[in-house]
Amino acid sequence: MSTFDPDALECLAAIVEEGGFERAAQRLSITQSAVSQRLRALEAQVGTVLIVRSRPLKPTSAGQLLLKHTKQLRLLRADLERDLKELAPSSTGGGREEERISIAVNADSIATWALPALNELACQGLPLELITDDQDFTHGWLREGQVLGCVTTLKQALRGCKMVPLGAMDYVVVARGDYARERLPKGLTAHNFREHAFIAFNRKDDMQREFVGKAFGLKRVALNQLFVPSSEGQVRAVLAGWGLSVVPELLARGLIEQGALVNVAPAHALPIQLYWHCWNLESEVLDALTRALTDAAAGALATRA
Numbered sequence: 214m215s216t217f218d219p220d221a222l223e224c225l226a227a228i229v230e231e232g233g234f235e236r237a238a239q240r241l242s243i244t245q246s247a248v249s250q251r252l253r254a255l256e257a258q259v260g261t262v263l264i265v266r267s268r269p270l271k272p273t274s275a276g277q278l279l280l281k282h283t284k285q286l287r288l289l290r291a292d293l294e295r296d297l298k299e300l301a302p303s304s305t306g307g308g309r310e311e312e313r314i315s316i317a318v319n320a321d322s323i324a325t326w327a328l329p330a331l332n333e334l335a336c337q338g339l340p341l342e343l344i345t346d347d348q349d350f351t352h353g354w355l356r357e358g359q360v361l362g363c364v365t366t367l368k369q370a371l372r373g374c375k376m377v378p379l380g381a382m383d384y385v386v387v388a389r390g391d392y393a394r395e396r397l398p399k400g401l402t403a404h405n406f407r408e409h410a411f412i413a414f415n416r417k418d419d420m421q422r423e424f425v426g427k428a429f430g431l432k433r434v435a436l437n438q439l440f441v442p443s444s445e446g447q448v449r450a451v452l453a454g455w456g457l458s459v460v461p462e463l464l465a466r467g468l469i470e471q472g473a474l475v476n477v478a479p480a481h482a483l484p485i486q487l488y489w490h491c492w493n494l495e496s497e498v499l500d501a502l503t504r505a506l507t508d509a510a511a512g513a514l515a516t517r518a
Contacts, residue, residue, distance in 0.1 A: 218255070220251060221252070222283040222286065223283060227240050228264060229272050229280060259275055262275075262276075264276055278358070280357070285494065288314070288492075292496050313340050313341070314502075315343075315359065315360045316341070316363060316502065317362075317363035318363070320345045320346075320444045325382075326512075334502065339501075344359075348365055349365070351365045355374065361502075363489075365490060366486065373492060377507055379514055380487065380514025381486045382485050382487060385460065385482055385483075386428075387457065387476055388456075388474070388475055389452055389453075389454050392456075397477050401477040406429070407435070410457070411439070411456060412438070412439045412450045413440055416440065427481075428478055428483075439456065444460065444461070447460055448460055459483065487510070489503060
């Protein structure tokens, strides 16, 4: 089996992760011509094209396999770094920029329980990179080999990966206090939800329609939606009086207790089950990530069958 040049593999990863040859060159501190040469050499060795020169750039199927291999090499180096630090605690270490340990986590988890879960690992020097996406789409980052693990709503584990249930995140629909009192004195109902704007994360976010549909037994729901691509930003937009939003109860709890926000459909909550998926490899780093996330989720998320 061929042995691939680690620098060429990291060059491929940099092109994909940075979205282009120029930014990859900047990250690797080499010329753009050198980036192209390394990629051509790797493609010649493999015997096929590894990057689709589209906008944005995308790895081919072979490129995805080599990208996954590169991530695995990074994981091995991170494991070695942890072992060396245990043997020589005075060693400062410090991984290179291209050796980031990447995981995909949905924005709502980052805004609530996931960052505290990773505090200790980050403070220990683990070179983390968090990639955020909708919880229904983080799985795609793992499937394409661009991350080592992901928090997702999908239960089925990919081949070569393992899955751990995390628990359910409850979602509620909220409005600003005076907005709720003036415009929703009897709360949100099947008869008045069309009169209000709903603030969604982005166009992929189906949370608002799913909540209304399940709360009121509707098969098809058409909403007037505004888009704010930030969990905290959605809450701020509600506080500014833009309209309503379905947000994690964890994120809104304190503001509801203060009276700044009102749960306008208190009889309804939408539980979203989350799962942690990661490569099924023997790795202290992956084990530490899994423990950190599952322990934090156990304390923050609801457990449901």
